[in-house]
Amino acid sequence: MNNEKLKEYIETFLDYLLDVRGYSEVSVTTYEIALRQMSGVSHFYEEDGISVLDITPFRFNIVKNSKKTIVKKLSAVRSFVKYLEDQCNIPVKLIADESIKVPQSLPKPIEEQYIEEVLAKANVEEKLLISMLYGLGLRISELSGLKLEDIKGEWIQIHGKGNKVRELPLMKSLQKLIGVYMDQNGPKRYLFEKGNAPMNAAQLRYKLTKLFKKEGLKVTPHQLRHSFATHLLNHGARIADVSELLGHETMATTQVYTKLGSVKKMQEYMSAHPLADKNL
Incomplete structure (x- = not known):
């Protein structure tokens, strides 16, 4: 159909x-x-x-x-x-x-160009940190507990809230980045490790905020998750698919994102359309 x-x-x-x-x-x-x-x-x-x-x-x-x-x-x-x-x-x-009413506390998504600019200057570990959060829409707690055994070729298994497990597809570029990172850093059990233990959420959050702060941006891991959802929807992804990727129990939770890009989308339309400045 x-x-x-x-x-x-x-x-x-x-x-x-x-x-x-x-x-x-x-x-x-x-x-x-x-x-x-x-x-x-x-x-x-x-x-x-x-x-x-x-x-x-x-x-x-x-x-x-x-x-x-x-x-x-x-x-x-x-x-x-x-x-x-x-x-x-x-x-x-x-x-x-x-x-759909958007809660006032909902973080604003980060501009795509800003994420790309930070990625361009980041080292391999930093690129992977950003790419896992923004490229997969992970929660910081999910990334902290991510084991190497959960990465299975073109797919990755995420253990989310309430012990619910979801399978996410890995982009070719992210597969390659993971391979380079593992060759350089040699993690034993968890993707992000410090010593013999996984980096906790606070440690990963500190790395991320410090990275974006260098570029004059105040960014949280949760904002990257919001950006993942918003940018997918803005580029035409189905809300049902985005909801599944995020691990939301219902699509009603995901629907708050449908309003986030609306103002910017309208501004871009009004500035880009040939008839926008015409008096019809």
């Missing part, structure tokens, strides 16, 4: 509104505009026999619309989903259709 299938469903829905429900052409056009905008950026896929419609990217796109416009567009999406379920007998799980 893909977005082409989604567009086909939308066409049948619009015909249904016009021919069966007797909606006016003006009303149908309103639905059409909202649903075409949604289908152009959202994710539509099948999981465990259920169709999933993740409209997170759509929410990014309409975040600066008036509240009334957002309500109308989301209403069009919900009506479409109800049509699929009631008229087509297609069960649909709709993701990110509710308003």
